[in-house]
Amino acid sequence: MMSRRLLPVLTLLCVIAAVGAACGRGDGKPATIKVVIAEYSRDHTRPFWQDLAEQYTKQTGIKVDLQVIDWNSIDQQVSTMIQNNQPPDVLNLNSFSSYAKDGLLYSADEALSSKTRDDFLEAFARGGTYKDKLYGFPILASARAFFYNRDLLERAKVEPPRTWDDLVQAARKVQALGGGVIGYALPLGPEEAQAEWSIWMWNNGGDWKSGDAWTINSDKNVQTLSFLAALANTHRVTQVNPGKTNRTDGAFQLFKDGKVGMVMGFSPLAAQLDAEGKVHYGVTQMPTNVGTPVTLGVEDYLMAFKKKGNQEAVRQFLDLYYQPEQITRWITAEGFLPVTKTGLARMSGNEKLKPYLDALPSARLAPTTDPVWDKVKLDVQQTIGLAVQPGGDPRQVLDRLQKNAAESGR
Amino acid sequence: MGRALLWLGPSLVLIAAVVIYPAVELVRASLGRYSITGLYQGAVGLRNYGRLLEQEALPTVVGNTVTWVVLVVGITIVISLGLAQLLNAPFPGRRLVRWALIVPWAASLIMTSKLFVWLYDYYFGLVNRALVAAGLLRGPVDWLGDDATVMGAMIAVGVFVSLPFTTYVLLAGLATIPGEVYEAARVDGASGWRAYRAVTLPLLRPALLVAAVLNIIYVFNSFPIVWTLNDRNPGMAHDTMITYMYKIAFKSALRDVGLAAALGVVNVGLILIAVLAYLKVSRWREEPV
Numbered sequence: 001m002m003s004r005r006l007l008p009v010l011t012l013l014c015v016i017a018a019v020g021a022a023c024g025r026g027d028g029k030p031a032t033i034k035v036v037i038a039e040y041s042r043d044h045t046r047p048f049w050q051d052l053a054e055q056y057t058k059q060t061g062i063k064v065d066l067q068v069i070d071w072n073s074i075d076q077q078v079s080t081m082i083q084n085n086q087p088p089d090v091l092n093l094n095s096f097s098s099y100a101k102d103g104l105l106y107s108a109d110e111a112l113s114s115k116t117r118d119d120f121l122e123a124f125a126r127g128g129t130y131k132d133k134l135y136g137f138p139i140l141a142s143a144r145a146f147f148y149n150r151d152l153l154e155r156a157k158v159e160p161p162r163t164w165d166d167l168v169q170a171a172r173k174v175q176a177l178g179g180g181v182i183g184y185a186l187p188l189g190p191e192e193a194q195a196e197w198s199i200w201m202w203n204n205g206g207d208w209k210s211g212d213a214w215t216i217n218s219d220k221n222v223q224t225l226s227f228l229a230a231l232a233n234t235h236r237v238t239q240v241n242p243g244k245t246n247r248t249d250g251a252f253q254l255f256k257d258g259k260v261g262m263v264m265g266f267s268p269l270a271a272q273l274d275a276e277g278k279v280h281y282g283v284t285q286m287p288t289n290v291g292t293p294v295t296l297g298v299e300d301y302l303m304a305f306k307k308k309g310n311q312e313a314v315r316q317f318l319d320l321y322y323q324p325e326q327i328t329r330w331i332t333a334e335g336f337l338p339v340t341k342t343g344l345a346r347m348s349g350n351e352k353l354k355p356y357l358d359a360l361p362s363a364r365l366a367p368t369t370d371p372v373w374d375k376v377k378l379d380v381q382q383t384i385g386l387a388v389q390p391g392g393d394p395r396q397v398l399d400r401l402q403k404n405a406a407e408s409g410r
Numbered sequence: 411m412g413r414a415l416l417w418l419g420p421s422l423v424l425i426a427a428v429v430i431y432p433a434v435e436l437v438r439a440s441l442g443r444y445s446i447t448g449l450y451q452g453a454v455g456l457r458n459y460g461r462l463l464e465q466e467a468l469p470t471v472v473g474n475t476v477t478w479v480v481l482v483v484g485i486t487i488v489i490s491l492g493l494a495q496l497l498n499a500p501f502p503g504r505r506l507v508r509w510a511l512i513v514p515w516a517a518s519l520i521m522t523s524k525l526f527v528w529l530y531d532y533y534f535g536l537v538n539r540a541l542v543a544a545g546l547l548r549g550p551v552d553w554l555g556d557d558a559t560v561m562g563a564m565i566a567v568g569v570f571v572s573l574p575f576t577t578y579v580l581l582a583g584l585a586t587i588p589g590e591v592y593e594a595a596r597v598d599g600a601s602g603w604r605a606y607r608a609v610t611l612p613l614l615r616p617a618l619l620v621a622a623v624l625n626i627i628y629v630f631n632s633f634p635i636v637w638t639l640n641d642r643n644p645g646m647a648h649d650t651m652i653t654y655m656y657k658i659a660f661k662s663a664l665r666d667v668g669l670a671a672a673l674g675v676v677n678v679g680l681i682l683i684a685v686l687a688y689l690k691v692s693r694w695r696e697e698p699v
Contacts, residue, residue, distance in 0.1 A: 076660045079448035083439070083667060098446045180533065189642040190661070240532050241555035244642045254533065374446055379663035385644035404663055 030310050032063040033089040033317060036078065038300070039070045040140075041268075044333040056320055062313050087305045089314050096128060096136030096301040097371040104305055108134035111304035111315050116322040119340040127299045127365045136301035136368070137318065138339035140331050143356045143363045144199060144296045146287065147265040149258065150280045152181060156261070160282060164203075164227065164289040167262070171237035174261030183237030185251035185263040186228065188385040192247045194377045195296055197384055198366055199264060200224050202294040203286055208367050208376075214405040216376075217398035225387050225394035227289075232388045243385030243392065255279065266298075267335045267356050283355040285362075297363030299339065372408045379404050433678075439671035446665045458672035467646035467654065475630070475650040477561060479684075482568035483625045486576050487618070493573065494580035515574035523638035526567045530554050530639075554639055560648045564639050568629060575628075576621045583617025584610070619692060623685055630681050651677050 035053065039045045046068045053064035067088075069077055074093065081087055087104065099105050108117050120128075120138055128136030148160050156173035159166075171183025187196055201207065204227075206220035215221070232238045239260070245251055255263045256272060258279050264286070273279055285293040302321070304314045321327060324342040331338055331347070337356055338344045347353060367373045379401055387397040415422075440458055443451045462468065497508055514522060529537050530553040538550035553563040587610065595605045611618075636653045646654055646662075655677065659670035 079660065079667065082448035083444065083450065102445050102447050102449045104447065104449065188644075190644050191641075193644070240552045243644060244552075244555040246642050249527075250642065257534075259533065371446075375663045375665060378661060378665060382644050382646075382657075382662050408663075 030062060030089075030307075030313050032065050033310060033313050034065045034067070034086075035090045035317065036067045036069060036074075036081075036088040037092045038074050038094075039068050040334045040336070044330070048330045048333065052321060052326060056317055059320070060313065060316055062316075064317075087307065089305055089307060089310050090317055091303045091305065092139055092300065093303065094298070094300050095368060095374050095377075096303055097130045097369055098374045099303055099305075100130035100133075100135035101371040104303075105135045106304040106306055106311065106314065108137060110311060111318060112137065112322070113315070113319050116319055119322065119324075119342055121339055121341060121344065123297070123363075123365070124299050124339045127368060128301055129369055130371075136299075136303060137322075139300050139302045140327075140334065140336040141297055141299045141339050141360075142266050142268075142336050143298070143359045144195065144264050144266050144286070145283045145355050145359055146262065146285060147255065147269065148262045148282050148284070149255070149260060150282050151258075152177065152261045160284045161262075161287045162285075162293075164287055167287040168231070168235055168237070171231070171261060172235060175237045180259060182239045182254060182260045183235075183262065184231065185245075185254050185260040186231060186238045186242035186388070187245045187247040187251035188228070188243045188388055189246040189250060190381040190385070192381075193384050194366065194380040195298070196247070196264060197225075197380060198296050198364075199286055199294070200228060202296075202364055203288040203290065205290040208373075209370070214372075214376075214402055214409070216405055217395070217402040221398055222395045224289075225384070225398060229388040229392060229394055233390055241389065243388045255281075267337070267353065270352070271335045285359065293362060295359045295363050297360065297365050299365060299368070370409075372405060375408050376401065376405045436671050436674050436678075439668060440675050442668050442671075444667040448667060454668065458666075458668045459676075461669055462672050462676065467649070471646055471649050471651055471654045474561065474648060478565065478568065478636070478650050479626060479629050481565050482572060482629045483622060485565070485569045486572040486625060487621060489569065490573055490576035490580050490621070491614075493577045494584055497577065497581055498584045511574050511577060513574075514571050519571060519632070519634035520638060522571055523567060523635050526563075527554065527639060530563055554642060557647065560640060560643065564636055564648070567635050567639065568632065571635070572625055572629065576625060579621040579624075580614065580617050583614045586617075587613045615692075619689070622688065622692075626684055626688065627681055630677075630684070651680070 035049070037045060037049050046066075049066055049068060053066050057063055067077075078088070078091060078093065082104070091099075096105070117134070120134075124138035124141060125134055128134050128138055130136070146160070152174050153160065153170065156170070156177055158170040158173050161167040161170045167184065173183075174181060175183035187193070198208070201221055201224050204220055204224040206218055206224055207215060209215055228242075232242045239245055239251070239254060251260070251263050252265065252269055252272075254260045255265070255269075256276060256279060265283075270281075270283065273281055286295050288294065302318065304318060322340070324340070324346065327340060328338065328343045328346050331343060332350070337353065337360065338347050344357075348357060350357075366377070383397055383401060386392050387394040441453055441455060443454045443457075445451055493511070497504065497511070529535050532538065532550050532552040532555065535550075535553070537553065538547065541547040542550065551559060553559045591609055591613070592605060595601070595609050600608055630650075631652055632650075633652050633656070636648070636650050637656070640648045640653065646657065649657065651673065655670050655673045658664050658673060659667050
């Protein structure tokens with residue numbers, strides 16, 4: 001008896017819960033927007049966005065479902081949201097073009113005020129463009145720089161290297177100090193191999209693409225990867241198994257421990273080194289094999305997802321973030337670089353950021369505007385390390401990457 | 411009927427929500443094509459299953475999975491038999507040792523795995539320092555980076571975290587063996603090893619079966635250990651079916667949720683077959699002799 005009444009009631013309850021969550025209010029304005037942000041640091045990310053969300057709710061009456069997700073699982077969680085047809089309204093990620101390609105996003109014309117649109121630095125706006133429209137709104141940037149341990153270089157009696165030949169010599173002398181000291185820490189493990197590789201590639205005159213065609217296995221790139229393999233296996237001036245070393249808990253950890261002469265780092269590493277105060281370090285330009293040093297600029301994005309009735313709500317949220325005092329407050333706290341003209345004006349006096357700001361003009365971005373890049377990046381992460389292991393074959397590895405990239409593009 | 415349903419209702423709802431619904435979703439996902447963003451792009455029938463068989467890494471991964479499951483479960487059970495025997499014997503401080511044994515079980519697998527990453531580290535790790543100091547190694551070994559040692563290093567951690575549960579199951583089994591049978595064995599002149607083989611082991615069989623079957627399932631499905639200890643290594647050379655599935659979905663150039671779901675379905679099938687085969691081989695229906 002009971003059950004016959006109970007079942008419909010239960011069903012009804014479920015339906016009510018589901019509909020309530022999905023539909024929101026009927027007056028064209030959503031009750032809540034979902035904002036998904038990657039966690040750049042424990043200390044600053046959530047507090048900033050929490051505060052921004054509260055201001056937003058006060059202004060608009062719209063609640064914010066804020067989700068701060070760590071970098072290790074954000075790809076997976078966002079993918080699951082989209083599979084289940086529950087995409088975020090605003091998403092922060094290090095890629096955007098696949099989402100633009102799938103037609104999930106508002107363009108800048110639809111989601112940003114003209115004042116915000118015009119404030120982006122030219123290069124970063126270009127880096128967020130897919131098919132002539134801006135879909136990946138720059139949220140912050142970083143640039144790599146060459147870090148060296150002053151004490152170790154002094155003991156080895158070498159200057160910070162300017163060329164690749166200098167680097168080999170310097171690394172040899174540092175490594176020769178003995179006692180487990182490492183000349184150059186080379187992280188080509190899966191975590192961020194594409195970043196390390198990009199810098200080496202560009203400083204030998206190679207590139208990912210030429211025009212619309214991928215050029216991953218160009219002769220120059222084969223030469224570059226062979227050079228890295230030689231650093232590891234012929235000169236033996238890197239840490240053990242560089243193809244199987246990650247950046248954060250591998251190369252950076254060793255540098256922070258004072259065991260490494262040189263490494264490619266970025267401003268958050270500097271912040272950690274300053275906080276620990278253990279290593280006396282210097283920051284300079286990348287060593288180059290072709291004359292002009294090039295560094296890697298990395299731009300992360302905010303995206304606005306097309307959902308029925310959310311356009312105005314999303315625009316208000318983004319405009320709030322892009323107010324100069326908001327975006328600058330956050331970027332400064334996290335130790336990254338500005339992406340807007342007003343931000344650059346405000347931050348250019350910051351002494352600590354000087355080496356990175358100086359490097360910005362020579363910084364290049366990975367080809368993030370091509371959706372194929374999202375796969376190439378993962379492919380590079382999972383394979384390039386194999387080329388610098390003993391017995392690895394640089395040409396074979398690059399040929400394969402090239403083949404996969406060309407096929408994905410079709 | 412109505413009353414029975416009322417009593418069963420909550421568990422049925424629970425089973426539907428946490429077992430049936432995800433299973434149905436998994437099968438559905440395995441029949442679809444997904445963009446790299448996770449966007450559904452239509453049905454493809456069984457094509458994902460066909461593509462799975464073409465994956466170059468598959469034979470390696472299957473081999474790794476068999477090695478991983480057989481060695482972790484096998485070594486765990488052998489060591490646990492000894493530990494259970496030890497903990498079954500009265501000695502001062504037994505309660506303390508029993509408690510201590512639970513610790514690796516209670517700790518989160520990710521924390522334990524991270525801890526082992528540091529213990530195994532080439533430059534900082536205690537394992538190298540201890541082995542070199544003891545004269546067992548001439549120089550440090552890159553346990554997690556050297557292709558020859560990664561699997562062994564992972565298996566050691568797998569055994570470490572499986573020991574508590576297995577030991578307790580076997581300990582419970584030992585507690586059910588009445589003292590009289592040992593008396594009888596002694597009267598018949600069997601003691602020590604002989605009594606263990608002829609009396610203890612056969613009577614432990616139900617507990618051994620439970621320990622083996624549950625461990626096969628746990629170890630096969632174990633993600634955190636392999637993922638954490640192997641995260642520095644490019645490619646799939648040391649992955650098991652479970653971490654391979656994750657890499658297909660999110661961390662490799664494939665980035666294909668449909669293909670990963672197909673592998674997920676295959677995994678469930680494989681584990682069922684493995685358990686049934688094991689039960690068949692060990693003739694679980696027979697009464698202990």
